Amino acid sequence: EEENNQEKFVKATPLARKIAKENNVDLSLIAGTGPGGRITEEDVRKYMENRINVKKESPAAVE
Amino acid sequence: MDYNVIVIGGGPGGYTAAIRASELGARVALVEENSLGGTCLNRGCIPTKVYAHAASIINEIKKAGQFGIAAQYTLDVNKLRAKKEKVIERLVGGVGYLMRAYDVDVIKGKAKFLDRNTIQVDRKYTAEKFIIATGSKTLFPPVPGIDLPGVMTSDRALELERVPERVAIIGAGIIGLEFANIYSSLGSQVAVIEMLPEMLPMVDRDIAGILQSALEDRGIELHLNSRVEKIEEGPIVVFTKGGNTERLECDAVLVAVGRVANVNGVEVLKLQMEGKGIKVDDFMRTNIDNIYAVGDVTGGIQLAHVAAYQGIIAAHNAVGEKRKADMKVVPSCVYTEPEIAWVGLNETLARKKYGDIKVGTFTYSASGRALTMGEDYGLIKMIAEAKYNQIVGMEVIGRDATEIIHEGVLAIKEEFTAEEIAETIHAHPTISECIKEACEDILGLPINKVRTSNNL
Amino acid sequence: MDYNVIVIGGGPGGYTAAIRASELGARVALVEENSLGGTCLNRGCIPTKVYAHAASIINEIKKAGQFGIAAQYTLDVNKLRAKKEKVIERLVGGVGYLMRAYDVDVIKGKAKFLDRNTIQVDRKYTAEKFIIATGSKTLFPPVPGIDLPGVMTSDRALELERVPERVAIIGAGIIGLEFANIYSSLGSQVAVIEMLPEMLPMVDRDIAGILQSALEDRGIELHLNSRVEKIEEGPIVVFTKGGNTERLECDAVLVAVGRVANVNGVEVLKLQMEGKGIKVDDFMRTNIDNIYAVGDVTGGIQLAHVAAYQGIIAAHNAVGEKRKADMKVVPSCVYTEPEIAWVGLNETLARKKYGDIKVGTFTYSASGRALTMGEDYGLIKMIAEAKYNQIVGMEVIGRDATEIIHEGVLAIKEEFTAEEIAETIHAHPTISECIKEACEDILGLPINKVRTSNNL
Numbered sequence A: 001e002e003e004n005n006q007e008k009f010v011k012a013t014p015l016a017r018k019i020a021k022e023n024n025v026d027l028s029l030i031a032g033t034g035p036g037g038r039i040t041e042e043d044v045r046k047y048m049e050n051r052i053n054v055k056k057e058s059p060a061a062v063e
Numbered sequence B, C: 001m002d003y004n005v006i007v008i009g010g011g012p013g014g015y016t017a018a019i020r021a022s023e024l025g026a027r028v029a030l031v032e033e034n035s036l037g038g039t040c041l042n043r044g045c046i047p048t049k050v051y052a053h054a055a056s057i058i059n060e061i062k063k064a065g066q067f068g069i070a071a072q073y074t075l076d077v078n079k080l081r082a083k084k085e086k087v088i089e090r091l092v093g094g095v096g097y098l099m100r101a102y103d104v105d106v107i108k109g110k111a112k113f114l115d116r117n118t119i120q121v122d123r124k125y126t127a128e129k130f131i132i133a134t135g136s137k138t139l140f141p142p143v144p145g146i147d148l149p150g151v152m153t154s155d156r157a158l159e160l161e162r163v164p165e166r167v168a169i170i171g172a173g174i175i176g177l178e179f180a181n182i183y184s185s186l187g188s189q190v191a192v193i194e195m196l197p198e199m200l201p202m203v204d205r206d207i208a209g210i211l212q213s214a215l216e217d218r219g220i221e222l223h224l225n226s227r228v229e230k231i232e233e234g235p236i237v238v239f240t241k242g243g244n245t246e247r248l249e250c251d252a253v254l255v256a257v258g259r260v261a262n263v264n265g266v267e268v269l270k271l272q273m274e275g276k277g278i279k280v281d282d283f284m285r286t287n288i289d290n291i292y293a294v295g296d297v298t299g300g301i302q303l304a305h306v307a308a309y310q311g312i313i314a315a316h317n318a319v320g321e322k323r324k325a326d327m328k329v330v331p332s333c334v335y336t337e338p339e340i341a342w343v344g345l346n347e348t349l350a351r352k353k354y355g356d357i358k359v360g361t362f363t364y365s366a367s368g369r370a371l372t373m374g375e376d377y378g379l380i381k382m383i384a385e386a387k388y389n390q391i392v393g394m395e396v397i398g399r400d401a402t403e404i405i406h407e408g409v410l411a412i413k414e415e416f417t418a419e420e421i422a423e424t425i426h427a428h429p430t431i432s433e434c435i436k437e438a439c440e441d442i443l444g445l446p447i448n449k450v451r452t453s454n455n456l
Ligand SMILES: Cc1cc2nc3c(=O)[nH]c(=O)nc-3n(C[C@H](O)[C@H](O)[C@H](O)COP(=O)(O)OP(=O)(O)OC[C@H]3O[C@@H](n4cnc5c(N)ncnc54)[C@H](O)[C@@H]3O)c2cc1C
Pocket: B008, B009, B010, B011, B012, B013, B014, B031, B032, B033, B034, B035, B036, B037, B038, B039, B040, B041, B043, B044, B045, B046, B048, B109, B110, B111, B112, B133, B134, B135, B136, B154, B175, B262, B264, B265, B294, B295, B296, B297, B302, B303, B304, B305, B306, B307, C428, C429
């Protein structure tokens, strides 16, 4: 849970962290849309949807 | 073009937009036909709070006996009104100072659009972008006798020429209740007449109920489910309640049934409307792409902080950024005694949205800080959805409600779960530490109260 | 074994630990030789706040003239003391009720360890785990005459048999300053004598300076850089200041130079100490692995909320969890008038840690809410490191400081940057909205003030 490196400070809301942990999502791969770039629940959910899409369809279909 | 951005209206929506647009590099003018600061500074938030504070001093004096302080007072309304004027003058002067400091040209007069890039005031002015922030005005219900002498709007009531012996207030909304509190504390006999079956329908009944008893304990009459039929000379308010017709003799009537968007000077633009306000999208843009509208004129939530926030969003977009307004988390405050504040979803709405919810509570009667101040009624409620314990709503009634609500505002905005607040050290003794207790209650682990069995 | 967990001491550290351990399923007893609630409820936080509130009522009455309220009062100290007793009684009764509700056996008497699993009180009791929460007691400096009549500790001062005409307070720490504010408001002539060159060295000088002028404006004498040499009969406090010897005649002397850990009954355990307190690790464990210590007895930060927090951590660990205490974010509050509160790093410490920092400020003199309450002095400071604008400290002086500080507490604890607060809608008119303004100032985009050039 604790950040081991100041530089790697990932800004995410507590709920986003909980949901990411529950679903094994690496927060550092997500671009946050909250204030100051904080990762929100919605960002994590969108990322997960895309990840599922990636598995089902060809990578090109994601964008 | 004369300007990059012209703002119409100098209330909190307009002057905030003008300052931010200037900070972002735009050449800005602001048109105001009246006094800078708008409704908020001149006839709204600020004067009512001066009177509310006077009311709170009087109530504090009345309750001081328990602390061994025996006090007597006399009230000089003229001095109180002068204090109100002084505070307004200082804040309005402050806005004027800011306009100069931020190089915003203030144009005095009423603006009227000639086309999408031109307005007429004393002369024509052109701009690439416009932000309309013309606010709202008191709604007069179509009741016979509404124009009789002795019938006032809030504007007039704030003049406070004297403290009327008996006041009837039509409407138990935020403004009506704040005036009820003020008049009653200053010494009037107050009756409030409300058409709806309940007061403050947006908060849960346990919270509204505490306010209702508090007001009734102080001698304020509340007539719910009551419809004003007419006002007769006297004035006498005639209303029906449960089939019966009642007549209320009084010395003054305050009409506080709502406010309507003040849409004027824009006729030529043929702006799309929504209800009685100007329709805007999430970027505060009207259907004409160089014209934005913010605040009360949009017919949305009529609060100064909403107007100011929208002003900021509009300013960023007017200078070419793309910023979306996030109106999910807006606190509401009622400056009665006790104060009420809320944010997010109440229990009913939360249950509707999430199905399973948890509610954590803490009462002022168990708060060390509240007891040291002789405040033993008050209640804090934290509402969470039950899966992640995400905080989705907060309601408070009691001393300092309007300040401590901001912990809930931040928590909801930043998607906190109850754990984050529960595990944060809160100072002792404070009212805020009760928020932590209520969150521990959500988790089934409160300290200074017995556990709420539903949360176990 | 008789119990899973025995807690020694019924103050905020101890009773909180006992409740939480019970909630987590342990069989728990709590030993208290005196009254439940400890220093905090009986002789600390709570009684001082009752008096501080009485002081604030008196000050409010004195300032009420500006609102047209002319008030006169008389103070009956006996009634005030009775109010204090009543509040204490209610809260201590509340702790007793909670002990029963949570099935915690309360053992009356002084506990003495016989071995690591056994204590002696009225009889022997055994437990798997112990939590020591025996608190602290007043430190008496080795000054000749300290035992003369008229020289008091805070315990005695709280008895408030009368309002002394002239009081000398030795020590300008939190307790000394709170008493200075109380006595002065109740009518005493107050002088504070402090050895250090400055008051409240942990906050920035601009904030401490505002308090210092406020206290001096109210007629409180502050002697900094002053060393008490002795107390003579009278009492007369003899101190040296800048080479000179001064003599202060008074009617009462309050000694408030600090408190020391109250380590007793544990001799046989030979616990490892740190300074004068019991040494603990991040899990609140002493060097003996079934024995924990929390609160003032550890010689750490002497605050009730720290004791309570540590009690919770110890309870979780005592029942077999592994929870680490996070003591990085601890708010401090001083209940003077104006109030002061701070959390995180001050400017000096932030600069030392981060090099580059940004400071955003907002004064009460520009706050609509403060002006409506006649409060025109007050200052909010938000401190951020300059790379991410992460909030690392907050300081407030002014009305409601002790409540609104919690926005900073949450922000620092949850690693907010200035953007998060700036983009959150705060209610108008509140003092809390000034926190948002200060964060906008950090970002170079304030609204109701001119920009701080350093942040551009
Ligand atoms: C009694 C009362 C108490 C209130 N208390 C609170 C409170 O405590 N907290 C809160 O958040 N809100 C409160 N409100 C609501 C708050 O005042 C409004 O939501 C807020 O003022 C709206 O801001 P605005 O900028 O949209 O419009 P306004 O403040 O109404 O400003 C509009 C301005 O535009 C000017 N104008 C209009 N048309 C033109 C034109 N064609 N040309 C030039 N100028 C024009 C007007 O003169 C006015 O100055 C209260 C309102 C009232 C009436």
